[in-house]
Every structure is written in C-alpha cells, then in structure tokens.
Amino acid sequence: MVEKYDTVVIGAGPAGTAAASSLKAQGEKVAIVEEDLWGGTCPNRGCDPKKILYAAVEAKAQADLLAGQGLNTQSSIEWSDLMANKRAYTKQISPGTHKSMTSSGIETFTGHAQFVDPHTLEIGQQTIEAQNVIIATGLRPRIPEIKGKEFLQTSTDFLDLDEMPASITIQGGGYVAFELAGIASSAGAKVTLIHHNDRPLKAFPEKLAQTLCDQLSENGVEIILNQEITEVQKNSSGYRVMGNDGFDRETERVFTAVGRIANVDQLGLDQINVEHSSKGVKVNEHLQSDVSHIYAIGDSAASPVPKLTPVAGFEANYVVEQILGDHTEIKYPLVPTIIFSLPKLSQVGVSVQQAQEDADRYHVSTVNMEEWITYKRQHEEQVLVQLVIDQKQDKVVGAACLSMEADEMINYLRLLIKHEYSAKEVGQTLFNYPTTASDIQYLY
C-alpha cells in the first residue's frame, strides 16, 4: 500500500527542515526526503563551516593590525588544526539533523525524490503520496562550460581542503569568491581572483566594493578584472589557467565561484507542468508553483530575494501558514546581506545604486570612521559607512558598511531603519560606549 502524507518536503536544508518541523508540530502527517547530507548546504558546506574557518581569519586580521601596537604577535593559521576544528563541527550535523527529524515523528526518506504525478513521488523503489508538496532542494555550484572544466573545484571542496595550497586561483566576483579569497590569503596561499568584467561585487556599492578590492590587494590577493578563463589544463605541479589575449598562469588549485543553479532540473517537473529554470521553481505571491498544492521555498524558489539562510527560514514559516489555511500574500522583511571577507562588506534596505539613480529623492552620506575610537584602537583603516536618506521623509532607509564590524553595524541599522527611527530618537537612545552601536548616534 502507498503511504499517504499531509505534506512531503523534498530537501532537508534550513528551508525544508524548518517547514517539516513546524507542520509536524501543528499535527500534520509529514515526510521529508534528503538525497545527501541532512541539514543541507548551510551547516554542512556553507555558512557555518565557512564561519568556523573565518573565526581564525578574523582573529588573525585583528591581531595583525595590533602588531607593534602593544600586542606581540606572529600569528599564523594552522590549516590542518582549523580544518579538524571545522570537521568536528560538521561531522555531527547530518546524523544530528536526521535524528531530530525522526525523534519529532517526521517520516524520513533517504534518496532522490522525483514526481510521478502531482501528488505522487518516487524515491528509488519507494512511492509515497502527498496532499501538499514543498520543494526545498537548494542550489548547486554552476560549473562553466570550458575546456578542462573537470579540473575546477568548488566552495564545497575548498571548505574541506586537507591542506592549504601555496597558490590558488579563484574564478568569480561574488560572495563565494571574495569569502574564499580572504580565508585562503589569510591562511598563507598566494591568491589570484579572476573576474570576467570590471565590476566585481556588483550587488554592493561601488566605492565599498572597490575599497574591499584595494584592501585585499594590499594584503597580497591579486585581482584580475576583464579576464575570461577559457581553459584549464593539468600539469605536473598543478594547473595551467588560460584566458583571453594569451593569458596563461600556473596555480596549484583552481576554484570556480560563478554562481549557483537550482536543483530542480531532476525532479520530473516538466511532466507535471511546473515551470522552472536554473533560478528555481517559478512561484507566485503565495510561493505556489503552477500546481497550487506544490510550493517552493528557500534557494530552490525563484522568489525575488537573496538566497540566504534567514530567507529560507522565513519562506518556510510562511508556507506552513499557507498550508494551514492563511491566504495572505508574502511580504518580505528587509534582508541584510554580507560578505565575510577581509574586511566584511554588508548592506540593507534601499541600496546606494538605487539612491544614485533617484537623486531627487535620496541623498547618500559617506563617512570614513577610521578616526573613531572603535576603529582607532584597532588600527583599522578605511572604515566606510554609506547611509541612504529619503529626503522627503528625512529618514535613513538604507545602509552599507565596510569594516570588521560591518555585520553588527548593519544588524543595528536594520532595526533602526525598520522601525523608522528619526535622528532625534537615535540621539535619545543610549548604547554602551564606545561600541559599534554607540557610533550610530554620530552617523545619524
């Protein structure tokens, strides 16, 4: 007999596990299917392992700035110990996530799920039926179609490297490329970052992106712009990376980070008439696909928001409410974004680019905080904040920051923007001094 469920979730990453747990807690009969590591990208091969490696990188960067300023330091990264530290964390994620699903009474299936018809899924030899299906299958690295593409490695390989090579080449100019460049360079590799046009970090303000490139370059990262990698060859010492106009480099490893594509091409969606692309499943304002009882959430939904873990959780909670009977359209909150490079680059709200395109409405204020005590004591230079001010409302509506404190600075600013604090209200709010938060009073 075919087992029937109220909801079947495909994919056990942050989106899928959140949706399955909430539906189960609300009394639904739920199954979840995972073909690889339980827990998905973020805790196994994304945010969390990256942040473990970054912990040492961050500490080293701050120690380096204080060298000769009262701190005796010759710090260096011991990659094998750092990797052991990372693996100690990641190895318990998949079994732990699986256990937490089963112990809460969710039926779990291990294998690749695909549709047989709109209510029926096949996982290997097993067939199950569902009243509702949630697709939460995430993204995978896009591998460019070049000669020697089999020699390209990805962020997944990088985050599990046994040894840090003496030299690495990274293709790309977005989140992954800049995060890996910071980690590898801090760990002692000679890093070359190759971007195909003249504007890496395109989603972030140009001045801040340029300053980040300058700072990485000063710390030994070679950033090559307007260069398309056309071929990679293996040789006795590593690889040859070749490009336009005779570009030819030797390197020990080559990593590609040119974006990610949705894991929705192997789900049998064409035969049930669900539109999808490399960006994910096409969804409406209720996160429904073309077939109303099939939803898509997280990275595998082609929704108009950055593909991040907090967004995956938000969409999971939203879809749970939809399935339980709420019919309001999705309204996204402000989504902050961050690149954990050296330093960090983060932003939220109305972007500097949007503001510059509508100069009658918005004013952009740029402040270098390097002389402020928060940064002066750290000897951090070129600490930049850009605030976007809506001139009609006289309110801050967007912010971007480049500094080692950018993560928390943007978190605080996000709250002030969301709650529409005026300069007077910020002035009347007392924070611990001197801290990143108290600096905001001088920015407003």
Ligand SMILES: Cc1cc2nc3c(=O)[nH]c(=O)nc-3n(C[C@H](O)[C@H](O)[C@H](O)COP(=O)(O)OP(=O)(O)OC[C@H]3O[C@@H](n4cnc5c(N)ncnc54)[C@H](O)[C@@H]3O)c2cc1C
């Ligand atoms: C290197 C890297 C660093 C990142 N850093 C950050 C960060 O610092 N902050 C942040 O917010 N975000 C970060 N992200 C993004 C974050 O990891 C994702 O946004 C998040 O994991 C999305 O969750 P998800 O559940 O939608 O997808 P995923 O976590 O990708 O989970 C999808 C799951 O579905 C499974 N699956 C796919 N197809 C099938 C199938 N047919 N049958 C069964 N199972 C299937 C997959 O195996 C996977 O486990 C990072 C991503 C990467 C790659």
Ligand SMILES: NC(=O)c1ccc[n+]([C@@H]2O[C@H](COP(=O)([O-])OP(=O)(O)OC[C@H]3O[C@@H](n4cnc5c(N)ncnc54)[C@H](O)[C@@H]3O)[C@@H](O)[C@H]2O)c1
């Ligand atoms: N801190 C974080 O939140 C974080 C960190 C890592 C990844 N992520 C998630 O993972 C996703 C994927 O990250 P990503 O960096 O792979 O993608 P991305 O979309 O952020 O950046 C891809 C970059 O590669 C460039 N590119 C495309 N083709 C190229 C080519 N042929 N040669 C050189 N450069 C080329 C693009 O212009 C772009 O700058 C992100 O969009 C984000 O959702 C988030």
